[in-house]
Structures are given as structure tokens and as C-alpha cells.
Amino acid sequence: MTVIDGIWCTETGPIDGPTLVMVHGSLDRATGLSRLARRFDDRYRVIRIDRRGYGRSADHDGPFTVDRNIADLINVVERLAPESELHFFGHSFGGNVVLGASTRFAERTRAVALFETPLSWQPWWGGGSSKGFPEQDPRDSAEAFMRRLVGDSRWERLPERTREARRAEGRVLVGELSDLRSGPPWRPEDITVPVLALCGSRGADHHKRAVAYLSEVINNCVHREIDGAGHGAPNSHPVEVAEVVDAFFSRQRLVGGQ
Numbered sequence: 001m002t003v004i005d006g007i008w009c010t011e012t013g014p015i016d017g018p019t020l021v022m023v024h025g026s027l028d029r030a031t032g033l034s035r036l037a038r039r040f041d042d043r044y045r046v047i048r049i050d051r052r053g054y055g056r057s058a059d060h061d062g063p064f065t066v067d068r069n070i071a072d073l074i075n076v077v078e079r080l081a082p083e084s085e086l087h088f089f090g091h092s093f094g095g096n097v098v099l100g101a102s103t104r105f106a107e108r109t110r111a112v113a114l115f116e117t118p119l120s121w122q123p124w125w126g127g128g129s130s131k132g133f134p135e136q137d138p139r140d141s142a143e144a145f146m147r148r149l150v151g152d153s154r155w156e157r158l159p160e161r162t163r164e165a166r167r168a169e170g171r172v173l174v175g176e177l178s179d180l181r182s183g184p185p186w187r188p189e190d191i192t193v194p195v196l197a198l199c200g201s202r203g204a205d206h207h208k209r210a211v212a213y214l215s216e217v218i219n220n221c222v223h224r225e226i227d228g229a230g231h232g233a234p235n236s237h238p239v240e241v242a243e244v245v246d247a248f249f250s251r252q253r254l255v256g257g258q
Contacts, residue, residue: 008056013041025092029055039242053172064175066185070100126206138170200229
């Protein structure tokens, strides 16, 4: 474990391998990507972070904005992988973070992969988070978000300690998703690296529309669908996600002469 200015980082895989940086979504943490990371850490140096306000970085102060998360990620990469060939994977909110950070490392980045990245600023975007947070208490907002994400039955089966930890992260959730609704955190013309945009066949319509939109507005972006998967595919379908992402990364490394 390494801590960079209050951001906790988990590193696995060969230190001299190409670097794969993985960033989780809202109300998640680095451990939520551990099943996917294991499919890469025999060949890649995998760096996973607990974003500010989550997991072991829970005591990190705000602001809880997309730009602040992008700055955190840039700082981590500059400190831990200052010269390495880079690959990025972002799940949900983390997709916007890695897209923004990739512009800083365009010369060293071989490819970026995203899974169901929210485009909440778009007028056609659906989903509960785009409609604001009617709950008065951010803790209640976090619970409502989780119930939409995993279902009432699964939420109620979670240990009380886990439910309280997620509820406590409501202030982070409200801050970052409110900021994401306010406008795009990156410009399509600034994304110059190859991008793979993924969704699940069981994903929401607005997520499917988003990956198609990304492939239209970002040069050298393709989109693919993971059969049978929903929004939590990096955890529920790690083998299938890894297979598509690894093939994409491998093609880009060959094109880059690596």
C-alpha cells in the first residue's frame, strides 16, 4: 500500500511491466475492482486507488469534484509511474476521471477502457442521479443510490457496518455527481488516445446510448457490449470484461510498436 497526499493506492503485478491504472465509480473503492485486476496483474503493474472520500481515503477533504479527482489521479501517476507506458480503466464515474487524466499523459498512454461512464451533463441522460437528490440528508441520498444500483433485497442483506459506511459517503456522492451534472469535465477533441467504451447488455438505456455517443464524438473510440452484464460487470463478469479489454490493449500496444 502507498499513500500519495491522502490517496491510498494498491499496487500489484511486476514493477517493470506496463502500468494499468484502475479507477472505481461512486460509492465504491479499489477493492471493487480487485476481481478484474487479478486478470491483469501477471503482465501489468496494476495501480488501483481509493478515490478521495472513499475506502481508506475516506478522511480526505473535499472538494469532491471531477476536476479534483482528475488532479489526484495525475498526481498519483506522476509519483508512482513517472516514465512507464500507461493504460487506464475507469468504471462508471471513474471513466470520466481517467479520460480527463489521459490528456495529461497522451504521449505515454497506449489506451483507455471505460465501463458505463455517466454523461450526466447531457440533456438526454437518464437515471436517478441526473434528477438531483431530493433526500434532505446526504446519507439518505447514498442509500437511495445504492438501492437503485443493487436492489432493495441485496442492500438489506449487506452487513450493517457496510451499509453505514456507504451512507457515510453520501456527502462525497452528492458533491461529485452534482458537479458532474454541471458540465463536461473533458473535451472530446482533447482525447487523442485510443478508447474502448463498454456497456452491459443488461445495462440501462442511457448507459448504452452513452457508449455509442462516445464512439461518435471521440476520435479512435470504439464501443462494445458485454453479454449478460449489468452496471457492476467489472465485479460480476471480470473474465468477460478482461478478455475484451486485454485484447484492445494488446492491439494498441502492437500498433504502438511495443
